[in-house]
Amino acid sequence: MYSTFMTAPCVRSAHPPDCTPAIKSPSATADDRSLYTIPMSLLASQRYTDRVVASPLVLVQEILNTRSAGRPLQPDLLSSPSSANAWLAAALKEWARLSGMNAPVIEVDTAGLVRLQQLRDNLQFHLNGAGVPPDWAPQDIRGSLAVTMDKSGAVKIVPKGKDVSWVISAALYEISREDQMDRWRRLKLCKNEKCSVAFYDNTNNNNSVWHDLQICGNAANLRASRRRRAAMSA
Numbered sequence: 001m002y003s004t005f006m007t008a009p010c011v012r013s014a015h016p017p018d019c020t021p022a023i024k025s026p027s028a029t030a031d032d033r034s035l036y037t038i039p040m041s042l043l044a045s046q047r048y049t050d051r052v053v054a055s056p057l058v059l060v061q062e063i064l065n066t067r068s069a070g071r072p073l074q075p076d077l078l079s080s081p082s083s084a085n086a087w088l089a090a091a092l093k094e095w096a097r098l099s100g101m102n103a104p105v106i107e108v109d110t111a112g113l114v115r116l117q118q119l120r121d122n123l124q125f126h127l128n129g130a131g132v133p134p135d136w137a138p139q140d141i142r143g144s145l146a147v148t149m150d151k152s153g154a155v156k157i158v159p160k161g162k163d164v165s166w167v168i169s170a171a172l173y174e175i176s177r178e179d180q181m182d183r184w185r186r187l188k189l190c191k192n193e194k195c196s197v198a199f200y201d202n203t204n205n206n207n208s209v210w211h212d213l214q215i216c217g218n219a220a221n222l223r224a225s226r227r228r229r230a231a232m233s234a
């Protein structure tokens with residue numbers, strides 16, 4: 001169970017924004033483009049990969065993939081409250097579609113933005129731990145849940161909290177639920193640390209390490225092959 005997560009000051013510097021993967025470029029409507037500099041019909045994850053979670057865990061993948069990555073470099077969607085709000089509206093729409101639940105209207109202010117950045121950094125740390133400075137001092141992140149029974153007798157566990165507190169509660173709940181079904185380990189960060197795109201591994205053996213074999217895997221294999229040849233000829 002992942003009822004809590006460790007949190008700490010931002011570690012974005014531990015994951016350089018330069019990145020090699022090419023950008024997926026689905027089309028967008030003019031109305032979408034008017035909302036932000038990227039098409040907001042597009043999920044943050046769809047900027048980088050088509051290996052998107054098909055369950056409410058998509059909210060967690062979305063949080064991870066708000067980071068700046070790709071080539072050309074895509075913007076960090078948690079760089080300002082306005083960009084965070086635009087992204088979150090699309091992400092919660094997708095979460096609601098996949099969960100069958102209503103998502104609240106969230107307003108991200110400056111303090112909330114910092115909390116989202118901390119959540120993202122800690123999720124990234126717990127998924128691969130790459131590049132975290134040695135003096136990094138994690139703290140707990142906590143969310144709240146409520147158990148409800150409606151008039152039909154249906155019992156549900158639902159996230160509690162207002163604005164960003166609700167987002168944190170929902171993200172931790174989705175992780176907890178996926179972990180109980182042994183699927184949390186399928187959400188991964190690309191092994192290429194300059195990429196670190198979050199992708200969902202739905203292969204039978206759950207043994208993918210690259211978000212895209214053609215983009216990050218082949219390049220790594222080529223580098224390894226060159227190193228081996230250089231070592232043999234030395």
Ligand SMILES: [Zn+2]
Pocket residue numbers: 021190191192195196197210211212215216
């Ligand atoms: Zn990658």
